[in-house]
Amino acid sequence: MNSTPSQPPNPLKEGLSSRPLPRPCNIVIFGASGDLTYRKLIPALYNIEADGDLPATTHVTGFARRPKSDESFQHELGDALSKFSRSGRSEEIWKDFSSRVHYHASEFSNAEGYRTLAARLDALDKESGTAGNRLFYLSVGPSEFEGILTQLGDAGLNKTSDGAWARVIVEKPFGRDRHTAHDLNEKVSKVFAEKDTYRIDHYLGKETAQNIMVLRFANSIFEPLWNHRYIDHIQITAAEPMGVEARGPYYESSGALRDMVQNHLTQILCLLTMEPPADLSADSVRDEKLKVVRALRKMTPEQVACNVVRAQYAAGVVDGTDVLGYKSEERVSPQSETETYVAYRTYIDNWRWDGVPIYVRVGKRMPKHGTEIAIYFKETPGVLFNAQHAGLGPNVLVFRIQPDEGLSLLIQSKRPGAQLAIEPVKMDFHYKTSFGKPSPEAYERLLLDAMSGDATLFARRDEVDAAWTFIDCIEQAWHNQPNPPPMASYPAGSWGPKEADDLLASDGRVWRRL
Amino acid sequence: MPLDETPFGLPVAFDHISSQLKALWDSDSERTRASRLNFVLYCQGSDSLKANTELISRFVRSHACRAILLGDCPSAGPSKVSAWIQAHCHLTKAGAKEICSEQITILGEGLSEDGVANALMSNLDYDLPLNVWWQAPFPKLPTSPIWARVDRLIFDSLSWVDPSEELHRLDLIKAKSNPQMTVADINWTRTMALRQAVAQCFDMPQLLAEIPRLNRLEVRHSPDSRITALLLVCWFAAQLGWMLEHTSEGEISFRDSKGATVIVTLLHSPNDSVSGVTVRSPDSSLTLERTRGSSLFLAAIKTPAGTSETHFPGGNLETTALLCEELTPGLRHRVYQKAAAILELLLP
Numbered sequence: 001m002n003s004t005p006s007q008p009p010n011p012l013k014e015g016l017s018s019r020p021l022p023r024p025c026n027i028v029i030f031g032a033s034g035d036l037t038y039r040k041l042i043p044a045l046y047n048i049e050a051d052g053d054l055p056a057t058t059h060v061t062g063f064a065r066r067p068k069s070d071e072s073f074q075h076e077l078g079d080a081l082s083k084f085s086r087s088g089r090s091e092e093i094w095k096d097f098s099s100r101v102h103y104h105a106s107e108f109s110n111a112e113g114y115r116t117l118a119a120r121l122d123a124l125d126k127e128s129g130t131a132g133n134r135l136f137y138l139s140v141g142p143s144e145f146e147g148i149l150t151q152l153g154d155a156g157l158n159k160t161s162d163g164a165w166a167r168v169i170v171e172k173p174f175g176r177d178r179h180t181a182h183d184l185n186e187k188v189s190k191v192f193a194e195k196d197t198y199r200i201d202h203y204l205g206k207e208t209a210q211n212i213m214v215l216r217f218a219n220s221i222f223e224p225l226w227n228h229r230y231i232d233h234i235q236i237t238a239a240e241p242m243g244v245e246a247r248g249p250y251y252e253s254s255g256a257l258r259d260m261v262q263n264h265l266t267q268i269l270c271l272l273t274m275e276p277p278a279d280l281s282a283d284s285v286r287d288e289k290l291k292v293v294r295a296l297r298k299m300t301p302e303q304v305a306c307n308v309v310r311a312q313y314a315a316g317v318v319d320g321t322d323v324l325g326y327k328s329e330e331r332v333s334p335q336s337e338t339e340t341y342v343a344y345r346t347y348i349d350n351w352r353w354d355g356v357p358i359y360v361r362v363g364k365r366m367p368k369h370g371t372e373i374a375i376y377f378k379e380t381p382g383v384l385f386n387a388q389h390a391g392l393g394p395n396v397l398v399f400r401i402q403p404d405e406g407l408s409l410l411i412q413s414k415r416p417g418a419q420l421a422i423e424p425v426k427m428d429f430h431y432k433t434s435f436g437k438p439s440p441e442a443y444e445r446l447l448l449d450a451m452s453g454d455a456t457l458f459a460r461r462d463e464v465d466a467a468w469t470f471i472d473c474i475e476q477a478w479h480n481q482p483n484p485p486p487m488a489s490y491p492a493g494s495w496g497p498k499e500a501d502d503l504l505a506s507d508g509r510v511w512r513r514l
Numbered sequence: 515m516p517l518d519e520t521p522f523g524l525p526v527a528f529d530h531i532s533s534q535l536k537a538l539w540d541s542d543s544e545r546t547r548a549s550r551l552n553f554v555l556y557c558q559g560s561d562s563l564k565a566n567t568e569l570i571s572r573f574v575r576s577h578a579c580r581a582i583l584l585g586d587c588p589s590a591g592p593s594k595v596s597a598w599i600q601a602h603c604h605l606t607k608a609g610a611k612e613i614c615s616e617q618i619t620i621l622g623e624g625l626s627e628d629g630v631a632n633a634l635m636s637n638l639d640y641d642l643p644l645n646v647w648w649q650a651p652f653p654k655l656p657t658s659p660i661w662a663r664v665d666r667l668i669f670d671s672l673s674w675v676d677p678s679e680e681l682h683r684l685d686l687i688k689a690k691s692n693p694q695m696t697v698a699d700i701n702w703t704r705t706m707a708l709r710q711a712v713a714q715c716f717d718m719p720q721l722l723a724e725i726p727r728l729n730r731l732e733v734r735h736s737p738d739s740r741i742t743a744l745l746l747v748c749w750f751a752a753q754l755g756w757m758l759e760h761t762s763e764g765e766i767s768f769r770d771s772k773g774a775t776v777i778v779t780l781l782h783s784p785n786d787s788v789s790g791v792t793v794r795s796p797d798s799s800l801t802l803e804r805t806r807g808s809s810l811f812l813a814a815i816k817t818p819a820g821t822s823e824t825h826f827p828g829g830n831l832e833t834t835a836l837l838c839e840e841l842t843p844g845l846r847h848r849v850y851q852k853a854a855a856i857l858e859l860l861l862p
Contacts (some may be wrong), residue, residue: 010722011753012713024717052710052827055717056813092810096825128822132721375826433548433613434578 020196022048023165024055024322024453025119025133028150031140032073032103033060038080040202041139042101047087048347049097051440053448057128061102061509063117075101086441100128108140108401109147114155114282133165135450137167139171142180146187153191156261169198172263173254177475178468185461198450199459201441203264203371204271204440207428209429210457212271212373213285215399215407222397225377227267227352232394234272235374235512236265236357239366243492244340248331254257255338258308260362262471266293266457269358273348273371282455286463297351304477305485307346309499310339312398313365316492323365323492337479337487340364343500344474345507361511365492370514371401385412385422393424405439406430521564522583522619523600523722531618531637538616545603545614547577551841552638557649558632558643560585560621565615566649571602572834574615577841580639581617586650589624595633596621601618627653632661646669647842650673652683661690668840670700671741678861681854697839704787704849705746706801706839707829711811712791714826715800720817725754729776734783734790734803743780744860748853750778750793758859766860787831804828 030035048054078098082089105111123301136152138145152158160166172300174179187198203209216222238260244251251259272290277284299307313327327334341363377395382388396410407429415421429438449457454485478484488497504510526534539547540794555566563585570581603614620633638644647668674680716722731750735743750756756768756776766778783789790803798817810825
């Protein structure tokens with residue numbers, strides 16, 4: 001773990017927790033008036049406090065443009081907390097917590113705003129003994145990153161006194177291609193060292209995502225089968241019924257591939273297919289993930305046409321309600337060429353995964369909400385039962401990332417009776433059934449990790465770079481080639497375009513039904 | 515088939531428990547049986563069977579399990595075993611599924627130690643970890659084969675009549691048991707929220723710097739919670755390297771690692787359990803206090819730099835909550851072993 005002690009260890013904390021404990025610090029949220037702050041970040045910090053894990057001297061400062069007092073900011077956050085906190089709101093805890101929440105109004109480009117922020121943080125350090133530890137959360141659009149980082153550097157807020165640390169958490173999207181990600185990385189690295197840069201991917205904070213590594217490496221039965229000799233193919237699906245809502249302009253510049261695949265789904269794929277790391281340190285895990293991304297087969301424009309389907313939703317019905325097509329959505333161009341759905345077939349060109357197709361699909365305006373990974377094992381040899389019963393299905397291991405986090409395993413079983421009839425049965429594990437305790441929100445885990453100096457669940461610069469290299473091949477084939485593959489269409493509320501079904505049908509396979 | 519005919523469910527013949535349980539589940543396809551551990555609750559006599567059944571019904575909401583409640587009644591006559599089965603069901607948060615755990619209640623009269631072991635072992639759910647809450651004095655000589663099978667031994671030192679003797683017997687059990695067995699004292703968990711709050715306060719650099727200079731510790735506790743208070747004192751001593759120097763009814767003295775004396779005072783308080791603690795150095799102090807009815811501790815910190823107050827979660831002292839906390843994996847039992855070793859020195 002990348003913990004940087006800012007003071008001598010506290011002997012009273014030994015043995016109180018099985019995880020690294022967070023250090024007291026000042027947290028500054030840039031873009032504090034945004035939705036993420038109200039819906040996720042403050043409820044996450046409050047719940048950490050309610051669980052007794054937030055160091056008592058930790059202060060939170062919201063930094064945003066709109067003029068606002070500390071009190072009105074606290075009041076607004078309190079209202080939102082009642083709606084979005086998983087544990088509700090205790091007045092006593094909120095009173096304590098909110099007394100340590102402040103608001104700092106400034107334009108992101110105003111140097112004076114950062115000088116006064118520095119003075120404020122210094123005063124809080126003195127008052128509460130946070131020892132100069134700082135955590136900056138950039139909850140802003142990527143266009144704001146450079147300005148904020150430069151100003152933080154100019155104000156000396158990236159520098160720390162002896163033993164203290166200054167870390168930055170960066171929200172996706174981290175660039176829109178390899179070139180812009182490289183530029184952003186360069187800008188970040190001028191201000192913060194890589195070890196202090198935390199690129200957040202909230203998917204990795206989910207229990208099932210973390211359980212992928214546990215299932216693979218804490219059980220002896222799966223790893224021997226986890227390769228091209230026993231696995232036929234893998235399907236990853238991320239479906240949501242929502243459209244672009246109010247995010248039209250953002251989505252227009254992003255699309256499904258950049259919004260979901262470059263980060264969330266690639267990270268999940270890495271955890272699923274990486275080699276066992278030498279240890280559980282952040283860099284050992286990330287070294288292995290990086291090898292996977294680098295081994296993802298890069299596609300030529302011709303291969304993109306054969307292996308990737310892009311599509312937009314047309315008008316349709318979702319949850320019993322008529323909904324607009326993408327091009328009719330608010331603040332979306334009627335001539336938009338942005339994909340709301342993408343499905344592709346890829347391969348990891350290494351020893352373990354040679355020849356195993358990995359099918360990924362992600363889309364908006366799907367019939368239901370769900371993210372899952374399905375591992376299809378190879379069928380048994382065509383003798384004995386498989387000879388007598390044509391079409392015995394394969395064993396399928398499914399990780400449900402959200403909702404209803406859990407695992408299931410499909411196996412073949414004899415149906416009771418004198419006749420030899422074989423049927424698939426499902427063994428199911430639901431987190432909610434087996435563990436009554438609710439899982440903490442992904443942001444709680446990730447914020448605690450960042451305060452503790454554990455970067456295992458955050459993407460490293462070279463991972464991001466390698467992921468963009470893979471994505472750029474597809475984007476370039478779509479947007480920078482003379483005859484790009486066509487944009488398919490699917491009715492809102494369906495499971496995607498026919499072309500995506502054809503992609504699997506060409507291999508004799510079908511998409512899993514969620 | 516009705517699920518509840520008596521407070522303990524459906525009476526069944528002891529040798530038909532498995533088949534009756536199967537019949538119970540087969541008769542109800544709308545419910546999902548879940549189990550990820552065996553939870554055995556051993557008590558003496560039949561008086562607490564009803565209260566323990568209520569405890570199990572709350573406990574299984576967060577720990578799906580096969581629960582076996584065994585009431586062991588000494589009897590001069592021939593041995594006799596009665597058994598009941600029942601299901602504890604609850605809706606999941608989404609309300610879509612009803613999740614059930616099963617409880618087997620066994621009332622054994624005049625059973626030998628081997629008879630008790632057989633009654634338990636013949637009803638365990640295969641392969642699942644065995645957690646035993648022993649709500650009785652430990653046996654003088656742990657000869658029962660059950661001890662070698664236990665994965666987690668739960669007890670509550672607050673209920674011990676002779677703590678010194680119980681610690682001795684616990685050592686004998688540990689010598690007989692599976693080396694991986696976890697020892698879980700519910701009473702240690704009662705102090706957890708207080709220990710966490712104290713530890714959090716010492717994150718403050720001004721207080722952290724005072725650790726080598728701490729010279730007084732006061733623990734306020736209800737009259738019946740002396741053993742809980744002593745466990746807290748032992749935690750301080752174990753974590754800060756204090757060596758026992760002298761002990762009397764109201765005061766204990768330790769030597770810290772530099773040879774300076776630390777005086778510990780135990781004070782009675784009208785509030786539940788351990789309700790407060792004050793730790794002092796010549797220039798600073800930390801006081802944590804739980805007021806009656808509050809779910810929080812109020813911490814008052816005084817250092818040369820100033821004073822401050824803040825709240826911490828007070829933890830839940832309800833037995834089910836403590837039990838659930840005990841079943842959460844973690845490292846805290848290693849610290850408990852260190853504290854229990856000091857406790858043995860403190861007890862008469």
